[in-house]
Amino acid sequence: MSKKSIVAVDLGGTNLKIGILDLKYNIRRKVVLSTRKFDRKEDLILAIEFGIKSIIRAAFLKQGSILGIGLGLPGPVDSKGGIVHFFPNIHGWRKVNLKELLERRLKLPVFLDNDAKLMAVAEYKLGDAGSFRNVLCITLGTGVGGGIILEKRLYRGQDNAAGEIGHLPINEKGPRCNCGGVACLESYVGNSRIRAEAAKIFSRNISLEELSALSKKGNKRAIYIWEKTGERLGIALAGAVNLLNLDAIIIGGGVANAGRALFEKLKITLRLRCMSVQSRRVKIFKAKLGEDAGLIGAAILVNTQT
Numbered sequence: 001m002s003k004k005s006i007v008a009v010d011l012g013g014t015n016l017k018i019g020i021l022d023l024k025y026n027i028r029r030k031v032v033l034s035t036r037k038f039d040r041k042e043d044l045i046l047a048i049e050f051g052i053k054s055i056i057r058a059a060f061l062k063q064g065s066i067l068g069i070g071l072g073l074p075g076p077v078d079s080k081g082g083i084v085h086f087f088p089n090i091h092g093w094r095k096v097n098l099k100e101l102l103e104r105r106l107k108l109p110v111f112l113d114n115d116a117k118l119m120a121v122a123e124y125k126l127g128d129a130g131s132f133r134n135v136l137c138i139t140l141g142t143g144v145g146g147g148i149i150l151e152k153r154l155y156r157g158q159d160n161a162a163g164e165i166g167h168l169p170i171n172e173k174g175p176r177c178n179c180g181g182v183a184c185l186e187s188y189v190g191n192s193r194i195r196a197e198a199a200k201i202f203s204r205n206i207s208l209e210e211l212s213a214l215s216k217k218g219n220k221r222a223i224y225i226w227e228k229t230g231e232r233l234g235i236a237l238a239g240a241v242n243l244l245n246l247d248a249i250i251i252g253g254g255v256a257n258a259g260r261a262l263f264e265k266l267k268i269t270l271r272l273r274c275m276s277v278q279s280r281r282v283k284i285f286k287a288k289l290g291e292d293a294g295l296i297g298a299a300i301l302v303n304t305q306t
Contacts, residue, residue, distance in 0.1 A: 120147025
């Protein structure tokens with residue numbers, strides 16, 4: 001392992017990933033925990049703290065060899081102040097100064113940002129997004145997050161809250177979203193909605209992994225579910241393409257593993273729903289860094305801040 005290492009954390013509505021990376025962003029060690037075990041905010045903070053300490057011990061790292069700890073978090077955060085505003089899909093988090101709390105407990109510098117923004121930074125630096133000037137990077141999982149690259153720079157907005165494509169309303173009326181909105185995209189293409197629809201169609205609980213495998217084998221019911229998801233996603237993304245004249249859209253997260261049925265329907269819907277000029281330009285890619293993009297982005301955050 002290199003002389004200096006970075007500890008990276010990617011917190012999602014389903015999983016907590018913790019990794020140790022070198023300064024070239026190679027993942028040297030990684031653990032994945034379920035966040036669904038932790039109903040209370042305090043318990044999840046303890047899990048993050050314990051997970052970080054455990055992986056540092058397991059890698060035999062000394063305190064002085066760790067450049068810092070980077071966290072990608074699933075909601076709007078004040079990255080400079082280190083404060084979590086709230087998490088749409090993890091209850092109990094409101095105005096939590098997570099940076100100060102973890103620095104006090106871990107005795108290491110802590111940096112945090114929105115997970116989708118960090119995914120966008122990682123894909124731009126190390127993935128296919130770097131070939132373009134204007135890119136929307138999306139994470140599809142428990143929630144739906146987004147990071148926007150405009151003219152080769154991450155666009156944050158005045159409150160560091162830009163990019164929330166998952167909370168773009170796509171209907172006049174619809175289900176209430178965890179963010180407080182109505183008919184948000186996330187309510188239609190988040191993995192809880194997909195699993196619920198799949199359970200109705202298959203008359204049993206079915207994981208997204210199994211649903212993807214069935215689709216790739218030609219199961220018509222599984223293909224239908226992923227095509228419907230692709231269509232809904234395409235409708236929302238058509239608005240983003242028309243608004244921003246994007247060069248590319250990069251799609252990551254667990255739902256992005258669905259394969260051809262999702263991506264083909266998404267591309268068809270974009271062609272049908274976008275204006276002709278914008279439609280000709282935009283390209284769709286699956287995230288090159290896969291489910292490690294959040295960890296890599298968190299490591300980049302530390303390396304650029306220290």
